[in-house]
Amino acid sequence: MNDSTIVTDSVKRFKWVGTRPIRPDGIPKVTGRAMYGADLKLPGMIYGNVLRSPHAHARIISIDTSAAEALPGVKAVMTSADLPAQKFDYIGPERVAVNFWHVTRNIMAREKVLYEGHAIAAVAAISASIAAHAASLIKVEYEVLPHVIDVDEAMAPDAPLLFEDMISRGIEPVPTKPSNISKRLDFSMGDVEAGFAKADVVIEKEFKTAAVHQAYIEPHACVAKYEADGQCEIWSSSQGHFAMRALTAQIIGAKLGDLRVTPAEIGGGFGGKTVTYLEPVAATLSRKSGLPVRIQMSREEVFRASGPTSGASMKVKIGVMKDGTIVAADGLFKFQAGAFPGSPVMNGCLCAFAPYEIANARAVGYDVVSNRPKAAAYRAPGSPIANFAVESVLDLCAKEIGMDPLDLRIKNVARIGTPTLGGPKHAHAGFAETLQALRNHPGYTAPLGPNQGRGVACGYWFNGGGESSATIQVNNDGTVLVATGSPDIGGSRASMAIMAAETLGVDYNTVRAIVADTASVGYTHVTGGSRVTFATGTAVVNASNIVVRDLCKRAALIWGVDEDGVVWEDGFAKPASSNVGDFKPLSLKDIAAKAAATGGPITASNGVNAGGQAPGFAAQFFDLQVDPETGHVTILRAVAAQDVGRAIHPSYVEGQIQGGVAQGVGWALSEEYIYNAKGLLDNAGFLDYRCPVASDLPMLDAILVEVPNPTHPYGAKGVGEACICPPMAAIGNAIAMATGVRMTELPMSPPRLLAAMSA
Amino acid sequence: MATVVFTSGFARRYTSGVREFEVEAKNMRGVLKAMDDLYPGLGEHLEEETTVAINGEYHETGYFQPVPPGAEVFFIPRIEGG
Numbered sequence: 001m002n003d004s005t006i007v008t009d010s011v012k013r014f015k016w017v018g019t020r021p022i023r024p025d026g027i028p029k030v031t032g033r034a035m036y037g038a039d040l041k042l043p044g045m046i047y048g049n050v051l052r053s054p055h056a057h058a059r060i061i062s063i064d065t066s067a068a069e070a071l072p073g074v075k076a077v078m079t080s081a082d083l084p085a086q087k088f089d090y091i092g093p094e095r096v097a098v099n100f101w102h103v104t105r106n107i108m109a110r111e112k113v114l115y116e117g118h119a120i121a122a123v124a125a126i127s128a129s130i131a132a133h134a135a136s137l138i139k140v141e142y143e144v145l146p147h148v149i150d151v152d153e154a155m156a157p158d159a160p161l162l163f164e165d166m167i168s169r170g171i172e173p174v175p176t177k178p179s180n181i182s183k184r185l186d187f188s189m190g191d192v193e194a195g196f197a198k199a200d201v202v203i204e205k206e207f208k209t210a211a212v213h214q215a216y217i218e219p220h221a222c223v224a225k226y227e228a229d230g231q232c233e234i235w236s237s238s239q240g241h242f243a244m245r246a247l248t249a250q251i252i253g254a255k256l257g258d259l260r261v262t263p264a265e266i267g268g269g270f271g272g273k274t275v276t277y278l279e280p281v282a283a284t285l286s287r288k289s290g291l292p293v294r295i296q297m298s299r300e301e302v303f304r305a306s307g308p309t310s311g312a313s314m315k316v317k318i319g320v321m322k323d324g325t326i327v328a329a330d331g332l333f334k335f336q337a338g339a340f341p342g343s344p345v346m347n348g349c350l351c352a353f354a355p356y357e358i359a360n361a362r363a364v365g366y367d368v369v370s371n372r373p374k375a376a377a378y379r380a381p382g383s384p385i386a387n388f389a390v391e392s393v394l395d396l397c398a399k400e401i402g403m404d405p406l407d408l409r410i411k412n413v414a415r416i417g418t419p420t421l422g423g424p425k426h427a428h429a430g431f432a433e434t435l436q437a438l439r440n441h442p443g444y445t446a447p448l449g450p451n452q453g454r455g456v457a458c459g460y461w462f463n464g465g466g467e468s469s470a471t472i473q474v475n476n477d478g479t480v481l482v483a484t485g486s487p488d489i490g491g492s493r494a495s496m497a498i499m500a501a502e503t504l505g506v507d508y509n510t511v512r513a514i515v516a517d518t519a520s521v522g523y524t525h526v527t528g529g530s531r532v533t534f535a536t537g538t539a540v541v542n543a544s545n546i547v548v549r550d551l552c553k554r555a556a557l558i559w560g561v562d563e564d565g566v567v568w569e570d571g572f573a574k575p576a577s578s579n580v581g582d583f584k585p586l587s588l589k590d591i592a593a594k595a596a597a598t599g600g601p602i603t604a605s606n607g608v609n610a611g612g613q614a615p616g617f618a619a620q621f622f623d624l625q626v627d628p629e630t631g632h633v634t635i636l637r638a639v640a641a642q643d644v645g646r647a648i649h650p651s652y653v654e655g656q657i658q659g660g661v662a663q664g665v666g667w668a669l670s671e672e673y674i675y676n677a678k679g680l681l682d683n684a685g686f687l688d689y690r691c692p693v694a695s696d697l698p699m700l701d702a703i704l705v706e707v708p709n710p711t712h713p714y715g716a717k718g719v720g721e722a723c724i725c726p727p728m729a730a731i732g733n734a735i736a737m738a739t740g741v742r743m744t745e746l747p748m749s750p751p752r753l754l755a756a757m758s759a
Numbered sequence: 760m761a762t763v764v765f766t767s768g769f770a771r772r773y774t775s776g777v778r779e780f781e782v783e784a785k786n787m788r789g790v791l792k793a794m795d796d797l798y799p800g801l802g803e804h805l806e807e808e809t810t811v812a813i814n815g816e817y818h819e820t821g822y823f824q825p826v827p828p829g830a831e832v833f834f835i836p837r838i839e840g841g
Contacts, residue, residue: 091807097837170768186768346836416815423764424833427815466819611818711816 037221037237048295049131053113056679114339117304182341195328195360199319210672218267221296224282240526271377307376344382380721391729430643455733459725463718464529469522478589485524491652505571530718612711616722631754645717664727788822
């Protein structure tokens with residue numbers, strides 16, 4: 001079932017692109033036979049267990065592993081002493097800089113534990129229960145230190161310091177004293193003060209958002225098998241097995257060529273599985289024991305020890321003219337990084353005002369450490385957080401000047417050539433078309449009942465490109481194999497097969513797409529940043545085109561004509577003209593049957609570093625009803641319009657949008673990390689960390705707006721992230737309409753909303 | 760000619776605060792070399808620390824990217840991931 005509308009600029013020109021074939025990974029998943037990270041069992045395999053900190057902040061005085069090592073059945077014990085030292089430096093790969101001095105300390109604590117759940121040691125034993133018992137026998141002597149959880153408190157001059165030598169970067173003059181502020185960022189354009197001076201209306205508000213987890217269904221899990229010759233194989237559930245190979249190699253001090261990582265099926269990631277927690281630990285325990293080791297996190301470990309996204313404290317000020325023109329915008333964004341530097345605050349700064357043309361704008365960001373698990377990516381990292389503040393203030397501006405909130409956004413929408421706060425000018429269209437599509441939705445002008453409200457918000461995400469690889473093999477019976485290095489989280493196997501079938505001109509059902517291991521296909525960056533359909537898709541189309549040229553060459557050989565006398569049309573090699581001769585067209589299957597005679601296997605590979613990705617833009621409205629007695633919010637309708645470029649498989653695109661909206665509803669209304677006075681997490685489980693379930697939501701309407709990206713062979717744009725940006729503000733804006741109360745802190749849970757309504 | 764632009768923070772660190780430069784280059788290799796000639800060592804910083812927008816289109820900072828005549832080449836910092 002789908003409730004989507006497709007708004008497209010063209011009549012259908014494709015045979016397979018834009019169709020909805022049944023998902024190729026569906027049967028193994030619904031029959032329970034798909035192999036996820038914890039499903040692999042190898043002969044002789046033993047089980048790992050990680051000892052984690054019970055304190056939010058403590059110095060490690062000593063670690064005594066002797067009792068654990070002496071326990072019968074224990075095969076290996078490790079601490080950070082088993083991992084090589086790392087240089088303090090922010091280095092690649094791709095558009096993300098990583099500091100391995102921090103990463104290795106997050107995987108296994110060294111001088112201090114910095115959050116509850118921080119890994120201290122690990123054991124491997126012949127059973128999971130022996131491993132757990134052995135871990136409990138490890139004696140750790142701590143000096144418990146004062147802790148800090150809240151971002152504003154962490155920035156205070158007298159706050160407990162996580163790193164006693166951390167001097168803030170980006171502040172001039174350079175501070176002389178350490179603090180928990182890792183970095184300050186500052187982006188500006190125009191004259192912000194002059195802009196505010198001429199505004200008819202200026203509104204300023206402070207906001208707070210809670211840390212929320214990606215809440216993927218499958219906990220982190222992996223198996224590692226380290227051989228005596230230094231070769232190591234790893235099977236893991238991640239968003240990038242090449243990234244897991246690179247991170248693991250760096251952390252354990254191995255060569256890339258000695259590691260082979262095979263991707264398991266993945267039960268959700270949403271950004272949280274682009275980093276490593278377990279693979280270096282399992283590899284080290286396997287090296288020490290000589291046996292394959294499996295480690296899997298419990299749900300509680302996922303909450304306590306893997307990265308949520310940042311919570312934040314923000315102040316946003318926007319000035320508008322009476323006609324709706326935004327003349328100035330200013331944002332202060334303070335993001336929790338967790339225990340180590342590296343929140344997505346830069347993204348928050350750069351995305352905050354990106355959907356709009358604003359002549360005078362500034363964004364100042366702070367990356368702040370505190371005693372929480374290290375923040376990890378979560379769908380459009382940083383953008384939804386800043387978006388909550390900006391889109392809430394825009395709603396207030398619209399109300400103040402008496403303008404429809406969607407019309408305010410339409411009036412200021414960014415177009416090709418509009419400057420961005422980061423510097424580059426927008427190079428792609430699609431924003432205005434998306435806003436208009438939402439405006440045209442009949443629900444937008446439908447009447448509302450008592451205690452009901454309607455809220456609007458927009459969102460922006462860069463979308464990603466970068467390095468991807470694909471290999472095409474044509475089998476002798478005419479079936480086709482497409483191998484890529486992109487773990488399939490959002491339906492990429494179907495999309496890759498569609499694009500290959502379209503390019504080759506063959507039946508989609510003859511194409512099988514797989515995710516190949518690191519030894520079987522070229523380097524491919526993570527499945528993240530909404531990059532796969534764009535970047536890996538480009539590699540697939542390029543490889544398919546190489547195969548087409550090869551097929552034409554072989555047809556020429558079969559016919560005994562020159563290569564340039566053959567063209568490929570609708571899946572057949574045909575004579576380029578009647579002068580070439582009168583030959584019956586040859587299909588891919590016909591030529592594949594003659595592969596041996598015409599030169600051997602038909603295969604082609606392609607690697608790209610794809611650039612020119614178009615950004616994602618989303619606009620949504622929510623209708624909801626507030627129960628004035630309980631503060632409970634019922635979502636009545638959610639309509640999500642998004643510029644999708646070209647929907648290669650529209651059902652998957654709708655799924656991405658609906659998933660992003662559903663996660664945004666949780667972020668808005670119920671999800672949060674709750675810490676007690678000792679700095680310990682009180683709700684590390686799905687019973688107390690409340691994600692929305694199907695019964696909480698109406699059918700989510702997706703409007704797919706197709707403004708093709710000219711830099712992709714079929715016009716694809718990333719679709720997985722912009723959709724999670726608007727819901728928090730749209731829901732807050734709808735609550736304001738329904739109740740007259742402006743909520744400035746997430747989640748807008750029943751007790752918090754009830755208290756605000758009663759104030 | 761292409762116009763090379765840096766963020767203010769990057770310019771403060773590496774180019775004495777100068778944010779814009781005119782360079783002759785047909786591809787990013789040429790841009791990086793031209794900037795390295797002006798400020799020895801800058802090319803490596805650009806390769807290691809930035810991503811680039813050529814006329815607003817985002818790319819990895821790789822040698823092979825064509826730079827059309829009159830293009831704006833805007834370097835922005837890489838995202839910090841941990």
